[in-house]
Amino acid sequence: MDATNRSRRAEDSTNYCYGHLMDTDQVRSRWDATKGACPTRQVLGRIGDTWTMLVISTLEKGGTLRSGQLKSIIEGITQKMLTQTLRNLERDGVVRRDVLPTVPVTVSYTLTPLGLSLAAAVATMRTWAYDHMDEIAAARDEYDANR
Amino acid sequence: MDATNRSRRAEDSTNYCYGHLMDTDQVRSRWDATKGACPTRQVLGRIGDTWTMLVISTLEKGGTLRSGQLKSIIEGITQKMLTQTLRNLERDGVVRRDVLPTVPVTVSYTLTPLGLSLAAAVATMRTWAYDHMDEIAAARDEYDANR
DNA sequence: CAGAATCCTAATCGATACTG
DNA sequence: CAGTATCGATTAGGATTCTG
Numbered sequence: 001m002d003a004t005n006r007s008r009r010a011e012d013s014t015n016y017c018y019g020h021l022m023d024t025d026q027v028r029s030r031w032d033a034t035k036g037a038c039p040t041r042q043v044l045g046r047i048g049d050t051w052t053m054l055v056i057s058t059l060e061k062g063g064t065l066r067s068g069q070l071k072s073i074i075e076g077i078t079q080k081m082l083t084q085t086l087r088n089l090e091r092d093g094v095v096r097r098d099v100l101p102t103v104p105v106t107v108s109y110t111l112t113p114l115g116l117s118l119a120a121a122v123a124t125m126r127t128w129a130y131d132h133m134d135e136i137a138a139a140r141d142e143y144d145a146n147r
Numbered sequence: 148m149d150a151t152n153r154s155r156r157a158e159d160s161t162n163y164c165y166g167h168l169m170d171t172d173q174v175r176s177r178w179d180a181t182k183g184a185c186p187t188r189q190v191l192g193r194i195g196d197t198w199t200m201l202v203i204s205t206l207e208k209g210g211t212l213r214s215g216q217l218k219s220i221i222e223g224i225t226q227k228m229l230t231q232t233l234r235n236l237e238r239d240g241v242v243r244r245d246v247l248p249t250v251p252v253t254v255s256y257t258l259t260p261l262g263l264s265l266a267a268a269v270a271t272m273r274t275w276a277y278d279h280m281d282e283i284a285a286a287r288d289e290y291d292a293n294r
Numbered sequence: 295c296a297g298a299a300t301c302c303t304a305a306t307c308g309a310t311a312c313t314g
Numbered sequence: 315c316a317g318t319a320t321c322g323a324t325t326a327g328g329a330t331t332c333t334g
Contacts, residue, residue, distance in 0.1 A: 018273065020220055021204050043276035043283060048195015050327080057168050067296055073167055078328060083297055093286025104295045104334080114282055121275040126165065128268040129190035135261055136190060139240025197307080214316055225308060230317060251314080251315045 046092065051077055051085045053122050056111070059095065060119035064110040094118055193239070198224055198232045200269050203258070206242065207266035211257040241265055 018040045046052055054074055059065060062073065071082055086109055089095040094115035100106040111119060165187045193199055201221050206212060209220065218229055233256055236242040241262035247253040258266060 018201070018204070018277075020222075021201075021208060021273070040273065040276045040280060043280065044200055044272065045195075045197070047272065047276075048192075048200075050192070053191055053195075054165070057165070061168060071296095075167070079297070080299095080329090081327065084327090091287055091290040092283050093290075099296095102295095107296060114279060114286070117279070118275060121271050124268050124271045125191060125194060126168070126187065128265060129187045130165075132261060132264070133187060133190065136239050139261070140238055143238040143240075218316095226317075227309090227319095228307065231307090246316095249315095252317095254316060 046088060051081050055085050056119050056122050057126060059109060059111045064108050066106065066108050193235060198228050202232050203266050203269050204273060206256060206258045211255050213255045
């Protein structure tokens, strides 16, 4: 029973797919379930974490940036989370990591073409949030006032 | 020291703002920091959680839906997470909750105009993920092959 | 400078049982 | 049916220390 629960968690917890919203057959035919979650869900999950959008947007605005520059521009990010976020994005083909063999080593990051197209979609979300933050704040105030 | 760490976590952990990407003064002037995180960050954080995008997209497609309908359409969601997600969206003014005093009670949810505009932005992200899932999968395969 | 490794707390989320 | 409450497993992520 514990084993059942645990394996369920491990295997399926990120597999919820968007099939009912798109062409399910097409999604299924392009999705190798043995490799893990539905890709749409994986990508959206990645986008949603604390730092990914911030890193992408910062690179979009700044072009090629060094690790230290990203760290100082993105207020509050720790070394660990910056590295982790950049590794994930690199793995997904969204950023390119370049190492110059200076002493000490110089590492820079740049959005790939795929990353640039993602940055555009991210900007849409960011702009929406910015444009509607007053409306949201007002809705929250009203909601909270009634309890 | 523990107290310091804990309070820092509690108070500031979601306050990282997008000021360096937008008009910082304007963001600051519209953002009451005593109420918590930067609104942009709050909204994007909400979008990024496991179920929010799915619920929004499902309501966009289905129009007005009852709680039970949402639960059966969205594969894998639990009662708890559905309720929690809907509450958050209701608080932000994104969905409207209507209760009919039948026995037992009937509850339905609908996107507000604000919610509809958000759904459009969400669709952009969803479509991006769908359109690029092959590219991402390929990038991952290549990345993973080199280690 | 860039990042890997360790430790530890807090938030997330699923499972389950219960209420009107 | 819709929702609440509680518990436990898992994960995210911050602080810190160490390496080339």
